[in-house]
Amino acid sequence: MFPVKAAAELSGLTPETLRAWERRHDAVVPHRDAKGRRLYDSAMVERLARLHRLTARGHPIRDLARLDDAALERLADEARSAGYGGVEALPERMLDAVADYRVDEFDRDLSVAIATLPVPILVNRVVMPLLREVGVRWADGRLAIAQERLVSSLLRARLLSILNQHPREQRPRILFATLPGEPHELGLLGAALQAHEAGAPVLYLGTELPAVELLRVVERLEASAVALSSIDPGQARAALEQLHLLDAGLPGDVPVWLGGANARYLVEALGVERIRLVTDPATLARLVRRRAGRGRR
Known part of the structure; x- marks a missing residue:
């Protein structure tokens, strides 16, 4: 109450x-x-x-x-x-600009999208399609490594600016991170933005954070939940070890939400009640609101 x-x-x-x-x-x-x-x-x-x-x-x-x-x-x-019918063409237009090294045009379109679109529309209809198309174009040779990294760098900087623009001081916080050996973070950033939009105080910790460090932050800040992303199959064994450590050290009422390409395998392999598969925005938003509303009860 x-x-x-x-x-x-x-x-x-x-x-x-x-x-x-x-x-x-x-x-x-x-x-x-x-x-x-x-x-x-x-x-x-x-x-x-x-x-x-x-x-x-x-x-x-x-x-x-x-x-x-x-x-x-x-x-x-x-x-x-509703009202964002022209958004679907935006990711392709932005990547065409990067392919031609028109960086200012890419950044301008991204900045306008961030300023004008609600976060769910921004993430689901601009950022995620943009990332998928980056992967396709990189694989078929239409984007060079430097161009792919340019897109990632600009996206990361702009998306982090949203999280940092209106910091939420009330507790409990939801921590977002990846485990060691997992340097890819744009999907995690998108999830953090969804949680922020749902009303949660979010603390974004970035990539490659060991379980022992996560446990220290949870203890010091009395965090409400831990959200992790794992996408590299080569890191699955190491991820299982880190998740076992996390499960053993977390307070009993702190859940772990796991997303990314490896998430289903990891959750099924662990079979731990607190570690839950969360791969869609609606589920994440529902869990976030529940935690934000009731604290750590």
Whole structure:
């Protein structure tokens, strides 16, 4: 249960707005403690956060407040997908610019996309298709190694700027990293952005972090969850060893979310309850909101 101030902070609202939505529109009906003070559970906080995101996209609260949670989620999905029909052509245009060493054009298109697109659209319809096309063009010789690294460098710098632009100080944090021998991070960065958009305080630790270092950060910061990416099959055995160490050292209530090309094999090979396969944005967002809403209970 959360008091008004905490519920407002977790959902991105001011306490005044929360009270107004409750009083005028019955957006949520809070519980009451023995002294009559309002208390909000994690489901209410998630609903308020969803209402906040939808009103930010122009939907009136008077219309939204009448909808149940399932209808709000459908509306959020439609809002994320609508109005961005020209986005599909953007990754190919950006790679054509890199192939011709028109770096300023690539960077300008990327900057505009970051400034104008919601994070789910940016990640799912620009960044991820861009990475897939980079792989295809590198494999068939249309992109040189230097061009591939140029794309990776620019993407990394710009995506990190989103995470660093509005740091979230409230705890618990969700840690994002790769294990030793895993230098590829753009997919991990995309996942961190999805978690950030879902309202979680994210701490992005980057690549090739040993389990012992992750455990130290979790302990010092009382982190809520650890999200890891593994894509190199040659690192599978080492990854299993590191994950065993992580499982043995983590507090019992801290989950490990594993994504990347190796994730399914690693999760099945380990058979550990806390280590969960997470490969799609919807599952990640749901888990993030659950952890953000309830802390480390």
